Amino acid sequence: MKVSIAPRTNAALGFAQILPRDQYLFSKEQLFERMCMALGGRASEAITFNKVTTGAQDDLRKVTRVAYSMVKQYGMSSSVGQVSFPETVEQGAVGRRPFSQGLQQQMDHEAKLLIARAYRQTEKLLLDNRDKLIMLANALLEREVVNYEDIEALLGPPPHGPKKMIAPQSWIEAEKDKQDTGEDDEPRPPPRRKDDDEDNDEHLRPV
Template identity: 35%
Template sequence: MFVGVGASRVRDLFNKAKANAPCLVFIDEIDAVGRQRGTGIGGGNDEREQTLNQLLTEMDGFSGDSGVIVIAATNRPEILDSALLRSGRFDRQVSVGLPDVRGREEILKVHSKNKKLDRDVDISVIAMRTPGFSGADLANLMNEAAILAGRRGKDRVTLKEIDDSIDRIVAGMEGTKMTDGKSKILVAYHEIGHAVCATLTPGHDPVQKVTLIPRGQARGLTWFIPGEDPTLISRKQLFARIVGGLGGRAAEEIIFGESEITTGAAGDLQQITQIARQMVITYGMSEIGPWALVDQAVQSSDVVMRMLARNQMSEKLAEDIDNSVRQIIDSAYEIAKNHIRNNRECIDKLVEVLMEKETLSGDEFRAILSEFTDIPSDNVNRKPIRELIEA
């Protein structure tokens, strides 16, 4: 009944645009109709492909003085049909990435104009704390903080509301506090293990806070704040993240015994395995050598792209990759276990304080840790982002 409706609407759209020239035509989420042709079932004659063919025909028929400019947006440019991207159609591409620290600061100023902020709230500090946030995330952050302030009966948004909003956006809703003593102690050692191993490994981001308050699926959380925008990451930093990620499991094994390790490290193991695999196959940071070992299409998150891509990897190379990934993780795990063994007294003290307060700030954590051992200088004396910008 509706066959050809999409193509008909495209014709009507461009006829209307030509009648109103000069005119701008904006197509949002163009990947909905502009996906690569020939990937569907039915011999390429489905409704979506007819709509795309009509769009290609209309754009190809423009004369130089038609006065119609077509602009489109998508967050999946890799799956667009090649005919759409050729010269004469969408021949100019503008990539809009996630904002850097300066961009986040300016975006936060826009979204905080209509909100009353406490005088202690520093927009630049919030920008430092939110790497990887998009403009929509930052708008959501300020709205969540305003809602929390209203619920708590405050007439201004304070740092407490902003901190809680960041935690909620990143990790999920706050859960019910733990009452079971055994589980709480185990989670406390797990989180302190993360914090200690990360802080004592050169190259890791500083600890921002350690908490036993559950959020989402996590029973406890250790937060880190990057010293600078993570656009370029060194091998030392990636390896330090693996050591820090394994700190929780290492603490469980060393302190409670191998038979008492829990399922709490499942998310950590997924993250560190992904980092180690990327170090080997994408960044060339292993003994195999500095070359890309897997085609980008094979690693793509798009199912169709992965189906179309041919994986030409040999069995020997796949085995070498697995061995390299395991070697990176095994060496990191040994370092993590050594950190736990060598700092047992300090860890016990930190867990005691954490059990009492339920949340430790980064400064409180480092103050206690520095009483027992030296902290690597590059994990403490990093230049703040504000100094780097002014320099």
């Protein structure tokens, strides 16, 4: 883990860097926690300054995408049910959607509720640990960059055990790979088999 408030060339005012993992399967709880993690910056900004800026735009985009994936693709909404629809970009600009307008509105509602619940939980966690938030902010103002060891010294060890340490060169290589592939922190889908694509085409073709 590495956190920095030093501006980058792509106009980002800072970043939190975590080495990507080769993980393809995520539980509902894991995805929800990733949403909370992504909302940490927006919630911290609102708590500290009592206002928000455009700085969390990319985080909100990721949170929105994960929420819709949980509801629309992963079958993780009890009210929507065990369904999986393709992303809008996969359907193209023409053709009928394989679901009704009413179901679309329901999925919109469920995704919005999920994001709101994640934000409330993130806000509560930060308010309960506001002293640690201030300590971390002061450390960043003083040093501009803090790594895993710095964070552990400030906040204490992680509740679920120590994290794997990454060599500095690994950070550079991982960041370069992400830029080359356009990869971000969103969960990656598992590898697809050819027969899976044929089955999906057969069952999801609109009539």
